[in-house]
Amino acid sequence: ASEPYEQLGTWIFDGDQALSRTPVQSLRERLRGRVDVRHARGLETTRSRDRDGFDEALHLAHASDVVVAIVGEESILSGEAHCRSDIGLPGAQAELVKELAGAGKPLILVVMAGRPLVLGDLPGHVQAIVYAWHPGSMAGPALTDILLGEVSPSGRLPVSMPRTGGQIPIYYAHKNTGRPPTPETFVHIDEIDAGAPQLSIGNTSFHLDVEPSPAWPFGFGLGYGDVRYRAVSCPTPELRIGENLEVIAEVTNHGPYPADEVVQVYVRDLVGSVTRPVRELVAFRRVHIEPGEVTHVTFHIPSDDLAFHGRDMKRRVEPGRYHLWVGGSAAATLQTEFELIADE
Incomplete structure (x- = not known):
């Protein structure tokens, strides 16, 4: 919450922590004169198991309207040659979060880390999670914008988040x-x-002992809107190699706040000369949707974007049937299909 060096992350040999603006600093600046922003350290480092700071943190939690718990990993814990056998929250951080939840106040969990962490049952103890990674020198203003609702979160996961360490490797584009x-x-x-x-x-x-799905899939992310996908179509479900595939998705914001949604298109090549992944991301687009707005997002996907390397290690586009999904993550369920025909 107030560690200008740690928020810079790993591989910042020329980083200047004096240029960092922390979440505590930014929240106090933005809310000065309107809200009393109080801060307790809780733990000396992310690895600490000493609970001496718990009492002060719990006292502030009980006396507050909203609690923001910033947890994660120090920058030294990630990066090249800094592996961990257990990728849960280090130290006593999970215990601290659960005790803070006992205060009965809305609890927002902000995670600053250099890798996907296993959060276990913590999502059931908090009202919201912001996965900030190691966000750099301007972490404070960026998080303040999100926490105060001045911008709608629009980041999307670049990885699949595991439920347990035993699920690793876990990724959406598996065979x-x-x-x-x-x-x-x-x-x-x-x-x-x-x-x-x-x-x-x-x-x-x-x-x-664990569901086969990830905790959160690749591409997942929520904002302040209530975005729903209603329909997807391919006006020309048959196309020749060399042509573009047109995909149209209907997306609606049912919520009271604007949303910046990342519409994602995935495909599966049902039969190939080499085995193909169960899904591949082939297109995405960020769109702004006002409350109550219905928008139609159109993609024109070149057939060359369906190419893969064959056994001879040369790129090729093969004819055949494909399944196609559109949605807000790799777990999208809105589906159609198309067929790619060999060029005569």
Whole structure:
């Protein structure tokens, strides 16, 4: 919250912390004369397990209308050759957040970290999460804009966020396995009967103690609008290699606040000369949508954007059927299909 050096992140050998503006500094500047912004350190470092600072933090939480807990990793904990075997919040940070939640006040969790962290059950204890990574020298003004609602958050995850460290590697563009799990075939370890036969829970591939999906998928992110996807179409569902695929998506903001949505298009090549991922991002566009507005977002995707490297390591575009999804993340469900035809 008030660490000008740590918010710069790793690989900042010429970084000048004197130029940093911290969240505490910026919130006090922006709210001076209107709101009393109080700050307690809570923990000496992100790795600390000493709870001596908990009492002051809890006292301020009980005396406040809203609590912002800024957690994460110091910059030294990430970067090249700085791996961790456990990528949960280090130290006693998770315990501090849960105790702050006990104050019964709206609690916003801001995470500053150099990697995707496993947050465990913390999302169930807070009202909102801002994943800020290590945002650099202007972290304070940027976060203040978001926390005060002066801008609607529009960042999107560049990775899939794991539920546990055991899920790693986890990424949306994986190849299809021979026994992929589905919500219908997943059986949690707590639901298995005592003495169950070995094959009684099926033979698909998943971890028994965690859902096969990520905590948040690639491309995910919320804003202050209520954005919904209603329809997607390909006016010309058949196109020749060398032509452009037209995709039209209907997107509505049902919320009372403006939204900056990142509309994303994913495809799956159903049959290829080499195995293809279950989804690939082929296009995206940021659009501003006013409250109550219905907008139609049109993409023109060159067939060359569907190319991949064959066994000879040369790029190629192959004819065939494709599934296509449009939505706000790699977990989009609004689907259509098209076919790419060989150029005669």
